[in-house]
Amino acid sequence: MRLSRTAVLTAAVALADEQGVGGLNMRTLAEDLGVVPMALYKHVSSKEDLLDGMVDVVVAEIDPPLEGQEWRATVRSRVLSARTVLQRHRWARQVLETRTTRTPAVLAYTDSFIGMFLDRGFSVDLTHHVMHALGSRMWGFTQELFDAPETPAGDAAADSASAGSAPPDAARLEAMARRFPNVLRIAMAAAHDDGVVGRGCDDQYEFEFALDLLLDGIEGLHARGWTSART
Known part of the structure; x- marks a missing residue:
């Protein structure tokens, strides 16, 4: 394969799409391309340069402005x-x-x-x-607003214990209702046409x-x- 900056960036985007960006580095990208890592540095100067270039690839996919529209x-x-x-x-x-x-x-x-x-x-x-x-x-x-992280396991256990035999989800909702009633009311009230409610907004x-x-x-x-x- 003949390497170029475009080829390297395109391969990096495809690899990130498949595996996520967390594990992306020069070594894994070189392995995917079948070259030694040093070969990549002729086309990208660093990991930061690689990420900047990947952003450029993505931005190029955005549609141009509509012509003749308000x-x-x-x-x-x-x-x-x-x-x-x-x-x-x-x-x-x-x-x-x-x-x-x-x-x-x-x-x-x-x-x-x-x-x-x-x-x-x-x-x-x-x-x-x-x-x-x-x-x-x-x-x-x-x-x-409602993209909250998962409740840590310890908190879930504490909630469950405080609610007796109630399921952990029910216990968390009960605790939320007591402590943050307005947040819970809004988070659980928004149903859309497809029936998605609350955390599934x-x-x-x-x-x-x-x-x-x-x-x-x-x-x-x-x-x-x-x-x-x-x-």
Whole structure:
């Protein structure tokens, strides 16, 4: 196989898709490519350079802006395309969040994203604040409120003991109801069309709901010529 930077990055993305990014290193990648690790350094200078390049591969999969469409449809489509890409590459969110280098591909995506507003009549002032409001949503992800870690085994045992013979899940819910009734009420009340409730919240539904909420607000600000200038 003739190595190139593109070939190395493509193989690294495929390996991360299959095994996760945690175990990805020059040695495992070289083994996958059938070369010695030193051969990779002709194309990627370090593990960080490798990860930056992998992000560029992923960003290149995001659809370009829609042509001839109004700003809202264009932005919504682009965000949901980014989300689809990140769901295809589950490791990419973690890597994106840890990057300290803004590669040309990342900057080009950001520049294009900003252009979807500026090219459709948004002021620089409003666009600046819109980008802050969207945050990581422009990449297709956010930190979800109810994505809580699993309860440690010791805590589960303590909950079970406090509830007698009640099953651990029931015991945790009972303890939650006593200590944090409002959190539990919201977490358990949200049923969607597919019947998903509580911890099984439909992440896509919630993501699109919040995105549309933001776009509604942005649309209102743009329509009335909002400015951050203080009077």
